[in-house]
Amino acid sequence: MxxxxxxxxxxxxxxxxxxxxxxxxxxxxxxxxxxxxxxxxxxxxxxxxxxxxxxxxxxxxxxxxxxxxxxxxxxxxxxxxxxxxxxxxxxxxxxxxxxxxxxxxxxxxxxxxxxxxxxxxxxxxxxxxxxxxxxxxxxxxxxxxxxxxxxxxxxxxxxxxxxxxxxxxxxxxxxxxxxxxxxxxxxxxxxxxxxxxxxxxxxxxxxxGSDTAVQLKYGKLGSTKSRHESVAPLSNFFKAKGDAWFVIVPRQGSIDWKAVLRVIGKPELETDERFANPKARRANAAQLVDILDAAFAAHDLDHWRAKLDAEDMIWAPLMRPSDVAKDPQxxxxxxxxxxxxxxxxxxxxxxxxxxxxxxxxxxxxxxxxxxxxxxxxxxxxxxxxxxxxxxxxxxxxxx
The missing domain is CATH 3.40.50.10540 (Crotonobetainyl-coa:carnitine coa-transferase; domain 1)
Known part of the structure:
Protein backbone atom coordinates (compact mmCIF):
# COMPACT_ATOMS: atom_id res chain seq x y z
CA MET A 1 0.00 0.00 0.00
CA GLY A 209 -9.37 7.43 28.26
CA SER A 210 -12.62 5.79 29.36
CA ASP A 211 -11.68 6.14 33.03
CA THR A 212 -9.98 9.49 32.49
CA ALA A 213 -13.13 10.81 30.82
CA VAL A 214 -15.14 9.94 33.93
CA GLN A 215 -12.56 11.67 36.13
CA LEU A 216 -12.61 14.81 33.98
CA LYS A 217 -16.41 14.93 33.75
CA TYR A 218 -17.31 14.22 37.39
CA GLY A 219 -14.12 15.03 39.27
CA LYS A 220 -13.96 11.59 40.86
CA LEU A 221 -13.31 8.00 39.95
CA GLY A 222 -13.76 4.64 41.64
CA SER A 223 -10.65 2.68 42.59
CA THR A 224 -9.77 -0.68 41.10
CA LYS A 225 -11.26 -3.36 43.32
CA SER A 226 -10.30 -6.95 44.03
CA ARG A 227 -12.41 -9.75 42.55
CA HIS A 228 -14.56 -10.00 45.69
CA GLU A 229 -15.13 -6.23 45.84
CA SER A 230 -16.00 -5.73 42.20
CA VAL A 231 -18.58 -3.09 41.32
CA ALA A 232 -19.90 -5.57 38.75
CA PRO A 233 -19.16 -9.00 40.25
CA LEU A 234 -20.27 -10.87 37.14
CA SER A 235 -17.64 -9.00 35.13
CA ASN A 236 -14.72 -10.89 36.53
CA PHE A 237 -12.10 -13.56 36.20
CA PHE A 238 -13.04 -17.05 37.34
CA LYS A 239 -11.07 -20.29 37.62
CA ALA A 240 -12.24 -23.57 36.17
CA LYS A 241 -11.16 -26.97 37.37
CA GLY A 242 -7.52 -27.48 36.47
CA ASP A 243 -6.50 -23.88 37.31
CA ALA A 244 -7.61 -22.46 33.95
CA TRP A 245 -8.69 -18.85 34.36
CA PHE A 246 -11.20 -17.13 32.10
CA VAL A 247 -12.97 -13.79 32.04
CA ILE A 248 -16.67 -13.06 31.65
CA VAL A 249 -17.80 -9.68 30.34
CA PRO A 250 -21.58 -9.42 30.81
CA ARG A 251 -23.53 -6.81 28.92
CA GLN A 252 -24.67 -3.79 30.90
CA GLY A 253 -27.57 -4.01 33.28
CA SER A 254 -29.18 -7.40 33.92
CA ILE A 255 -29.21 -8.71 30.35
CA ASP A 256 -26.82 -11.57 31.06
CA TRP A 257 -27.75 -12.26 34.71
CA LYS A 258 -30.23 -15.00 33.85
CA ALA A 259 -27.83 -16.44 31.27
CA VAL A 260 -25.08 -16.75 33.88
CA LEU A 261 -27.48 -18.53 36.21
CA ARG A 262 -28.38 -20.97 33.43
CA VAL A 263 -24.67 -21.54 32.74
CA ILE A 264 -23.91 -22.49 36.35
CA GLY A 265 -27.22 -24.33 36.86
CA LYS A 266 -28.54 -22.13 39.66
CA PRO A 267 -31.77 -20.51 38.36
CA GLU A 268 -33.02 -20.17 41.96
CA LEU A 269 -30.64 -17.24 42.51
CA GLU A 270 -32.84 -15.12 40.25
CA THR A 271 -35.29 -14.65 43.14
CA ASP A 272 -32.60 -14.26 45.81
CA GLU A 273 -33.01 -10.75 47.25
CA ARG A 274 -29.23 -10.43 47.69
CA PHE A 275 -28.84 -10.45 43.92
CA ALA A 276 -32.15 -8.99 42.74
CA ASN A 277 -30.61 -6.14 40.72
CA PRO A 278 -27.19 -4.68 39.86
CA LYS A 279 -27.13 -2.54 43.01
CA ALA A 280 -27.89 -5.54 45.22
CA ARG A 281 -25.31 -7.66 43.45
CA ARG A 282 -22.73 -4.95 44.01
CA ALA A 283 -23.61 -4.74 47.74
CA ASN A 284 -23.26 -8.51 48.07
CA ALA A 285 -20.39 -8.95 45.64
CA ALA A 286 -18.23 -11.11 47.89
CA GLN A 287 -21.02 -13.65 48.45
CA LEU A 288 -21.86 -13.78 44.75
CA VAL A 289 -18.24 -14.25 43.71
CA ASP A 290 -17.89 -17.09 46.22
CA ILE A 291 -20.95 -18.81 44.73
CA LEU A 292 -19.63 -18.39 41.20
CA ASP A 293 -16.15 -19.55 42.19
CA ALA A 294 -17.52 -22.74 43.69
CA ALA A 295 -19.66 -23.42 40.62
CA PHE A 296 -16.93 -22.80 38.05
CA ALA A 297 -14.37 -24.85 40.01
CA ALA A 298 -16.50 -27.96 39.53
CA HIS A 299 -15.76 -28.44 35.81
CA ASP A 300 -12.92 -27.87 33.37
CA LEU A 301 -12.66 -25.06 30.85
CA ASP A 302 -14.01 -27.09 27.93
CA HIS A 303 -17.22 -27.68 29.89
CA TRP A 304 -17.65 -23.95 30.51
CA ARG A 305 -16.66 -23.10 26.94
CA ALA A 306 -19.66 -25.05 25.67
CA LYS A 307 -22.01 -23.59 28.28
CA LEU A 308 -20.92 -19.98 27.79
CA ASP A 309 -20.98 -20.23 24.01
CA ALA A 310 -24.47 -21.75 24.10
CA GLU A 311 -25.66 -18.59 25.88
CA ASP A 312 -23.74 -16.32 23.47
CA MET A 313 -21.81 -14.88 26.43
CA ILE A 314 -18.86 -12.57 25.96
CA TRP A 315 -15.89 -14.37 27.51
CA ALA A 316 -12.31 -15.45 26.82
CA PRO A 317 -9.74 -17.77 28.36
CA LEU A 318 -6.71 -16.23 30.04
CA MET A 319 -4.01 -17.58 27.74
CA ARG A 320 -0.25 -17.89 28.03
CA PRO A 321 1.72 -16.45 25.10
CA SER A 322 2.93 -19.98 24.34
CA ASP A 323 -0.71 -21.01 23.87
CA VAL A 324 -1.61 -17.89 21.91
CA ALA A 325 1.03 -18.83 19.33
CA LYS A 326 -0.92 -22.05 18.66
CA ASP A 327 -4.42 -20.53 18.90
CA PRO A 328 -6.27 -21.38 15.66
CA GLN A 329 -8.26 -18.15 15.80
Whole structure:
Protein backbone atom coordinates (compact mmCIF):
# COMPACT_ATOMS: atom_id res chain seq x y z
CA MET A 1 0.00 0.00 0.00
CA UNK A 2 2.87 2.41 0.76
CA UNK A 3 5.14 1.57 -2.16
CA UNK A 4 6.93 4.75 -3.24
CA UNK A 5 6.88 6.31 0.24
CA UNK A 6 10.42 6.92 1.52
CA UNK A 7 10.95 7.07 5.28
CA UNK A 8 14.06 8.15 7.17
CA UNK A 9 14.07 6.92 10.75
CA UNK A 10 16.56 8.29 13.28
CA UNK A 11 15.51 6.52 16.45
CA UNK A 12 16.35 3.90 19.05
CA UNK A 13 14.41 1.60 21.38
CA UNK A 14 10.79 0.80 20.45
CA UNK A 15 8.06 3.44 19.98
CA UNK A 16 9.46 5.34 16.99
CA UNK A 17 11.13 2.32 15.33
CA UNK A 18 7.87 0.41 15.82
CA UNK A 19 5.99 3.05 13.82
CA UNK A 20 8.55 2.89 11.03
CA UNK A 21 8.43 -0.91 11.19
CA UNK A 22 4.70 -0.92 10.52
CA UNK A 23 5.23 1.40 7.55
CA UNK A 24 7.94 -0.98 6.28
CA UNK A 25 5.59 -3.97 6.50
CA UNK A 26 3.08 -2.00 4.47
CA UNK A 27 5.57 -1.34 1.68
CA UNK A 28 7.36 1.90 2.51
CA UNK A 29 11.12 2.11 1.95
CA UNK A 30 12.54 2.72 5.42
CA UNK A 31 16.14 3.75 6.02
CA UNK A 32 17.07 3.37 9.68
CA UNK A 33 19.81 5.64 11.04
CA UNK A 34 21.54 4.32 14.15
CA UNK A 35 24.44 5.68 16.18
CA UNK A 36 27.75 3.96 15.48
CA UNK A 37 27.33 1.84 18.64
CA UNK A 38 23.92 0.68 17.46
CA UNK A 39 20.45 0.77 19.00
CA UNK A 40 20.53 -0.58 22.59
CA UNK A 41 17.64 -2.93 21.71
CA UNK A 42 20.05 -4.95 19.56
CA UNK A 43 21.65 -6.18 22.75
CA UNK A 44 18.52 -6.93 24.80
CA UNK A 45 19.14 -10.64 25.24
CA UNK A 46 22.76 -10.16 26.30
CA UNK A 47 21.79 -7.38 28.71
CA UNK A 48 19.28 -9.75 30.34
CA UNK A 49 21.95 -12.39 30.80
CA UNK A 50 20.67 -14.50 27.90
CA UNK A 51 23.52 -13.89 25.48
CA UNK A 52 23.43 -17.58 24.50
CA UNK A 53 20.23 -16.85 22.59
CA UNK A 54 20.47 -15.86 18.95
CA UNK A 55 19.73 -12.24 18.01
CA UNK A 56 17.13 -9.97 19.61
CA UNK A 57 13.49 -10.72 18.68
CA UNK A 58 12.48 -7.44 20.33
CA UNK A 59 14.74 -5.44 18.00
CA UNK A 60 13.87 -7.56 14.97
CA UNK A 61 10.11 -7.06 15.41
CA UNK A 62 10.35 -3.29 15.00
CA UNK A 63 13.12 -3.18 12.40
CA UNK A 64 12.44 -5.96 9.89
CA UNK A 65 12.48 -4.94 6.25
CA UNK A 66 14.48 -1.74 6.82
CA UNK A 67 17.81 -0.66 5.37
CA UNK A 68 20.23 0.06 8.20
CA UNK A 69 22.91 2.73 8.22
CA UNK A 70 25.12 3.98 11.05
CA UNK A 71 25.91 7.70 11.27
CA UNK A 72 27.51 9.76 14.01
CA UNK A 73 25.22 12.80 14.22
CA UNK A 74 27.50 14.38 16.82
CA UNK A 75 29.67 15.42 13.86
CA UNK A 76 28.78 18.20 11.37
CA UNK A 77 29.40 15.74 8.56
CA UNK A 78 26.93 13.29 10.07
CA UNK A 79 24.26 15.96 10.40
CA UNK A 80 24.80 17.00 6.80
CA UNK A 81 24.43 13.37 5.70
CA UNK A 82 21.05 13.15 7.45
CA UNK A 83 19.92 16.32 5.70
CA UNK A 84 20.93 14.92 2.32
CA UNK A 85 18.86 11.83 2.99
CA UNK A 86 15.88 13.89 4.15
CA UNK A 87 15.92 16.10 1.06
CA UNK A 88 14.33 13.33 -1.00
CA UNK A 89 12.22 11.71 1.75
CA UNK A 90 8.50 11.69 2.44
CA UNK A 91 8.69 11.02 6.17
CA UNK A 92 11.22 11.57 8.95
CA UNK A 93 10.68 9.75 12.26
CA UNK A 94 12.73 10.43 15.37
CA UNK A 95 12.64 9.96 19.12
CA UNK A 96 15.72 12.04 19.87
CA UNK A 97 14.93 14.59 22.56
CA UNK A 98 13.84 18.01 21.24
CA UNK A 99 16.75 20.01 22.67
CA UNK A 100 19.30 17.69 21.09
CA UNK A 101 17.60 17.93 17.71
CA UNK A 102 17.56 21.73 17.88
CA UNK A 103 21.25 21.89 18.79
CA UNK A 104 22.12 19.59 15.91
CA UNK A 105 19.91 21.41 13.43
CA UNK A 106 17.71 18.36 12.89
CA UNK A 107 14.49 19.73 14.39
CA UNK A 108 11.33 20.17 12.33
CA UNK A 109 12.00 23.78 11.38
CA UNK A 110 15.48 22.95 10.10
CA UNK A 111 14.45 19.91 8.08
CA UNK A 112 11.30 21.56 6.70
CA UNK A 113 13.62 24.19 5.21
CA UNK A 114 15.47 21.38 3.44
CA UNK A 115 12.27 19.60 2.32
CA UNK A 116 8.96 21.50 2.67
CA UNK A 117 7.00 18.32 1.75
CA UNK A 118 8.48 16.41 4.66
CA UNK A 119 6.15 14.80 7.19
CA UNK A 120 8.19 15.02 10.39
CA UNK A 121 7.10 12.64 13.16
CA UNK A 122 8.40 13.38 16.64
CA UNK A 123 7.98 10.65 19.27
CA UNK A 124 8.89 11.73 22.79
CA UNK A 125 8.12 10.80 26.36
CA UNK A 126 6.32 13.99 27.32
CA UNK A 127 5.71 16.10 24.22
CA UNK A 128 7.46 19.01 22.51
CA UNK A 129 6.33 21.76 24.87
CA UNK A 130 6.49 22.35 28.60
CA UNK A 131 9.24 22.28 31.20
CA UNK A 132 9.71 18.51 30.91
CA UNK A 133 9.90 18.16 27.15
CA UNK A 134 13.50 16.92 27.32
CA UNK A 135 12.87 14.45 30.14
CA UNK A 136 13.68 10.89 29.01
CA UNK A 137 10.60 8.70 29.09
CA UNK A 138 10.26 4.96 28.63
CA UNK A 139 6.80 3.47 28.38
CA UNK A 140 6.58 2.19 31.96
CA UNK A 141 7.37 5.72 33.15
CA UNK A 142 5.66 8.13 30.75
CA UNK A 143 2.91 5.94 29.28
CA UNK A 144 2.07 3.81 32.31
CA UNK A 145 2.98 5.52 35.57
CA UNK A 146 2.68 9.20 34.66
CA UNK A 147 -0.55 8.89 32.65
CA UNK A 148 -2.63 7.34 35.42
CA UNK A 149 -2.81 4.03 33.55
CA UNK A 150 -0.66 2.22 36.11
CA UNK A 151 -2.76 3.49 39.01
CA UNK A 152 -5.89 2.23 37.30
CA UNK A 153 -4.31 -1.21 36.90
CA UNK A 154 -3.40 -1.42 40.58
CA UNK A 155 -5.91 -3.11 42.86
CA UNK A 156 -6.65 -0.93 45.89
CA UNK A 157 -4.35 -1.87 48.76
CA UNK A 158 -1.97 -3.83 46.53
CA UNK A 159 1.50 -2.98 45.30
CA UNK A 160 1.80 -1.70 41.72
CA UNK A 161 2.99 -4.12 39.07
CA UNK A 162 5.15 -3.02 36.17
CA UNK A 163 4.25 -2.91 32.48
CA UNK A 164 5.62 -5.63 30.22
CA UNK A 165 8.15 -4.61 27.57
CA UNK A 166 6.90 -2.43 24.76
CA UNK A 167 3.16 -2.32 25.49
CA UNK A 168 3.01 1.44 25.85
CA UNK A 169 5.62 1.86 23.13
CA UNK A 170 3.67 -0.15 20.59
CA UNK A 171 0.44 1.63 21.46
CA UNK A 172 2.29 4.86 20.71
CA UNK A 173 3.73 3.31 17.53
CA UNK A 174 0.23 2.66 16.21
CA UNK A 175 -0.89 6.18 17.08
CA UNK A 176 2.17 7.62 15.34
CA UNK A 177 1.43 5.68 12.17
CA UNK A 178 -2.08 7.13 12.14
CA UNK A 179 -0.72 10.66 12.47
CA UNK A 180 1.83 10.15 9.71
CA UNK A 181 -0.73 8.79 7.27
CA UNK A 182 -3.15 11.64 8.05
CA UNK A 183 -0.37 14.14 7.27
CA UNK A 184 0.42 12.35 4.01
CA UNK A 185 -3.25 12.59 3.00
CA UNK A 186 -3.26 16.31 3.88
CA UNK A 187 -0.13 16.84 1.79
CA UNK A 188 -1.96 15.59 -1.28
CA UNK A 189 -4.10 18.72 -1.03
CA UNK A 190 -1.68 21.30 0.36
CA UNK A 191 1.59 20.12 -1.16
CA UNK A 192 3.27 20.69 2.19
CA UNK A 193 4.34 18.42 5.00
CA UNK A 194 3.79 19.06 8.67
CA UNK A 195 5.00 18.23 12.15
CA UNK A 196 3.33 15.16 13.69
CA UNK A 197 3.77 15.07 17.46
CA UNK A 198 3.33 11.84 19.41
CA UNK A 199 4.20 11.24 23.05
CA UNK A 200 4.04 8.29 25.40
CA UNK A 201 2.25 10.46 27.95
CA UNK A 202 -0.54 11.54 25.63
CA UNK A 203 -0.96 8.03 24.23
CA UNK A 204 -1.17 6.64 27.77
CA UNK A 205 -3.82 9.14 28.80
CA UNK A 206 -5.86 8.25 25.71
CA UNK A 207 -5.39 4.51 26.26
CA UNK A 208 -6.87 4.99 29.74
CA GLY A 209 -9.37 7.43 28.26
CA SER A 210 -12.62 5.79 29.36
CA ASP A 211 -11.68 6.14 33.03
CA THR A 212 -9.98 9.49 32.49
CA ALA A 213 -13.13 10.81 30.82
CA VAL A 214 -15.14 9.94 33.93
CA GLN A 215 -12.56 11.67 36.13
CA LEU A 216 -12.61 14.81 33.98
CA LYS A 217 -16.41 14.93 33.75
CA TYR A 218 -17.31 14.22 37.39
CA GLY A 219 -14.12 15.03 39.27
CA LYS A 220 -13.96 11.59 40.86
CA LEU A 221 -13.31 8.00 39.95
CA GLY A 222 -13.76 4.64 41.64
CA SER A 223 -10.65 2.68 42.59
CA THR A 224 -9.77 -0.68 41.10
CA LYS A 225 -11.26 -3.36 43.32
CA SER A 226 -10.30 -6.95 44.03
CA ARG A 227 -12.41 -9.75 42.55
CA HIS A 228 -14.56 -10.00 45.69
CA GLU A 229 -15.13 -6.23 45.84
CA SER A 230 -16.00 -5.73 42.20
CA VAL A 231 -18.58 -3.09 41.32
CA ALA A 232 -19.90 -5.57 38.75
CA PRO A 233 -19.16 -9.00 40.25
CA LEU A 234 -20.27 -10.87 37.14
CA SER A 235 -17.64 -9.00 35.13
CA ASN A 236 -14.72 -10.89 36.53
CA PHE A 237 -12.10 -13.56 36.20
CA PHE A 238 -13.04 -17.05 37.34
CA LYS A 239 -11.07 -20.29 37.62
CA ALA A 240 -12.24 -23.57 36.17
CA LYS A 241 -11.16 -26.97 37.37
CA GLY A 242 -7.52 -27.48 36.47
CA ASP A 243 -6.50 -23.88 37.31
CA ALA A 244 -7.61 -22.46 33.95
CA TRP A 245 -8.69 -18.85 34.36
CA PHE A 246 -11.20 -17.13 32.10
CA VAL A 247 -12.97 -13.79 32.04
CA ILE A 248 -16.67 -13.06 31.65
CA VAL A 249 -17.80 -9.68 30.34
CA PRO A 250 -21.58 -9.42 30.81
CA ARG A 251 -23.53 -6.81 28.92
CA GLN A 252 -24.67 -3.79 30.90
CA GLY A 253 -27.57 -4.01 33.28
CA SER A 254 -29.18 -7.40 33.92
CA ILE A 255 -29.21 -8.71 30.35
CA ASP A 256 -26.82 -11.57 31.06
CA TRP A 257 -27.75 -12.26 34.71
CA LYS A 258 -30.23 -15.00 33.85
CA ALA A 259 -27.83 -16.44 31.27
CA VAL A 260 -25.08 -16.75 33.88
CA LEU A 261 -27.48 -18.53 36.21
CA ARG A 262 -28.38 -20.97 33.43
CA VAL A 263 -24.67 -21.54 32.74
CA ILE A 264 -23.91 -22.49 36.35
CA GLY A 265 -27.22 -24.33 36.86
CA LYS A 266 -28.54 -22.13 39.66
CA PRO A 267 -31.77 -20.51 38.36
CA GLU A 268 -33.02 -20.17 41.96
CA LEU A 269 -30.64 -17.24 42.51
CA GLU A 270 -32.84 -15.12 40.25
CA THR A 271 -35.29 -14.65 43.14
CA ASP A 272 -32.60 -14.26 45.81
CA GLU A 273 -33.01 -10.75 47.25
CA ARG A 274 -29.23 -10.43 47.69
CA PHE A 275 -28.84 -10.45 43.92
CA ALA A 276 -32.15 -8.99 42.74
CA ASN A 277 -30.61 -6.14 40.72
CA PRO A 278 -27.19 -4.68 39.86
CA LYS A 279 -27.13 -2.54 43.01
CA ALA A 280 -27.89 -5.54 45.22
CA ARG A 281 -25.31 -7.66 43.45
CA ARG A 282 -22.73 -4.95 44.01
CA ALA A 283 -23.61 -4.74 47.74
CA ASN A 284 -23.26 -8.51 48.07
CA ALA A 285 -20.39 -8.95 45.64
CA ALA A 286 -18.23 -11.11 47.89
CA GLN A 287 -21.02 -13.65 48.45
CA LEU A 288 -21.86 -13.78 44.75
CA VAL A 289 -18.24 -14.25 43.71
CA ASP A 290 -17.89 -17.09 46.22
CA ILE A 291 -20.95 -18.81 44.73
CA LEU A 292 -19.63 -18.39 41.20
CA ASP A 293 -16.15 -19.55 42.19
CA ALA A 294 -17.52 -22.74 43.69
CA ALA A 295 -19.66 -23.42 40.62
CA PHE A 296 -16.93 -22.80 38.05
CA ALA A 297 -14.37 -24.85 40.01
CA ALA A 298 -16.50 -27.96 39.53
CA HIS A 299 -15.76 -28.44 35.81
CA ASP A 300 -12.92 -27.87 33.37
CA LEU A 301 -12.66 -25.06 30.85
CA ASP A 302 -14.01 -27.09 27.93
CA HIS A 303 -17.22 -27.68 29.89
CA TRP A 304 -17.65 -23.95 30.51
CA ARG A 305 -16.66 -23.10 26.94
CA ALA A 306 -19.66 -25.05 25.67
CA LYS A 307 -22.01 -23.59 28.28
CA LEU A 308 -20.92 -19.98 27.79
CA ASP A 309 -20.98 -20.23 24.01
CA ALA A 310 -24.47 -21.75 24.10
CA GLU A 311 -25.66 -18.59 25.88
CA ASP A 312 -23.74 -16.32 23.47
CA MET A 313 -21.81 -14.88 26.43
CA ILE A 314 -18.86 -12.57 25.96
CA TRP A 315 -15.89 -14.37 27.51
CA ALA A 316 -12.31 -15.45 26.82
CA PRO A 317 -9.74 -17.77 28.36
CA LEU A 318 -6.71 -16.23 30.04
CA MET A 319 -4.01 -17.58 27.74
CA ARG A 320 -0.25 -17.89 28.03
CA PRO A 321 1.72 -16.45 25.10
CA SER A 322 2.93 -19.98 24.34
CA ASP A 323 -0.71 -21.01 23.87
CA VAL A 324 -1.61 -17.89 21.91
CA ALA A 325 1.03 -18.83 19.33
CA LYS A 326 -0.92 -22.05 18.66
CA ASP A 327 -4.42 -20.53 18.90
CA PRO A 328 -6.27 -21.38 15.66
CA GLN A 329 -8.26 -18.15 15.80
CA UNK A 330 -5.16 -15.98 16.26
CA UNK A 331 -3.60 -17.78 13.31
CA UNK A 332 -6.75 -17.30 11.22
CA UNK A 333 -6.73 -13.60 12.10
CA UNK A 334 -3.24 -13.31 10.61
CA UNK A 335 -1.65 -12.38 13.92
CA UNK A 336 1.67 -14.06 13.13
CA UNK A 337 4.04 -13.87 10.18
CA UNK A 338 7.14 -15.69 9.01
CA UNK A 339 10.22 -13.47 9.02
CA UNK A 340 13.42 -14.38 7.11
CA UNK A 341 16.50 -15.09 9.22
CA UNK A 342 19.25 -12.57 8.54
CA UNK A 343 21.67 -15.31 7.51
CA UNK A 344 19.21 -16.81 5.04
CA UNK A 345 18.93 -20.04 7.03
CA UNK A 346 15.13 -20.03 7.10
CA UNK A 347 12.33 -18.15 8.80
CA UNK A 348 10.97 -17.66 12.28
CA UNK A 349 7.55 -16.71 13.62
CA UNK A 350 6.88 -13.16 14.84
CA UNK A 351 3.88 -10.92 15.57
CA UNK A 352 2.28 -9.35 12.52
CA UNK A 353 1.67 -5.62 12.25
CA UNK A 354 -1.65 -4.61 13.83
CA UNK A 355 -3.78 -4.18 10.70
CA UNK A 356 -4.56 -6.65 7.95
CA UNK A 357 -5.17 -5.71 4.32
CA UNK A 358 -6.70 -8.83 2.73
CA UNK A 359 -5.18 -9.53 -0.65
CA UNK A 360 -2.26 -7.14 -0.16
CA UNK A 361 1.38 -7.82 0.65
CA UNK A 362 1.22 -6.44 4.19
CA UNK A 363 3.89 -8.62 5.81
CA UNK A 364 7.65 -8.43 6.42
CA UNK A 365 9.77 -7.41 3.45
CA UNK A 366 12.96 -8.86 4.88
CA UNK A 367 14.96 -9.34 8.08
CA UNK A 368 16.12 -6.58 10.39
CA UNK A 369 19.41 -5.13 9.15
CA UNK A 370 22.76 -5.70 10.80
CA UNK A 371 24.32 -2.57 12.29
CA UNK A 372 25.44 -0.34 9.42
CA UNK A 373 24.70 -3.06 6.86
CA UNK A 374 23.52 -0.65 4.16
CA UNK A 375 25.53 2.47 5.01
CA UNK A 376 27.66 2.53 1.88
CA UNK A 377 24.84 1.34 -0.39
CA UNK A 378 22.48 4.08 0.81
CA UNK A 379 25.07 6.86 0.69
CA UNK A 380 26.00 5.95 -2.86
CA UNK A 381 22.34 5.81 -3.85
CA UNK A 382 21.91 9.34 -2.48
CA UNK A 383 24.75 10.66 -4.62
CA UNK A 384 27.78 10.39 -2.34
CA UNK A 385 31.03 9.95 -4.26
CA UNK A 386 33.73 7.59 -3.05
CA UNK A 387 35.82 10.59 -2.06
CA UNK A 388 32.95 11.98 0.02
CA UNK A 389 32.43 8.61 1.70
CA UNK A 390 36.13 8.48 2.61
CA UNK A 391 35.75 12.00 4.02
CA UNK A 392 32.89 10.81 6.25
CA UNK A 393 35.06 7.98 7.49
CA UNK A 394 37.94 10.34 8.22
CA UNK A 395 35.59 12.62 10.17
CA UNK A 396 34.31 9.60 12.13
CA UNK A 397 30.81 10.34 10.87
CA UNK A 398 30.51 6.73 9.69
CA UNK A 399 32.43 3.62 10.71
Missing amino acids: LEGIKVIEMATYIAAPGAAGILADWGAEVIKIEPLAGCPMRYTMANMGADHLKGSPIFDLDNRGKKGIAINTATPEGVEAVKRLVKDADVFITNVRPGGLERAGLDYKSLAAVNPRLVYASVTGYGLEGAERDRPGFDVAAFYARSGFGYLQTVKGSEPTTLRTGIGDHTTSMATVGGILAAIVERQTTGKGRLVEASLLRAGIYAA AIAAGAFVEVPEHDGSGTYLAPASPIRFPGADDGPKGPAPALGEHTLEVLRAFGYSEAEIEGLKAAKAIA
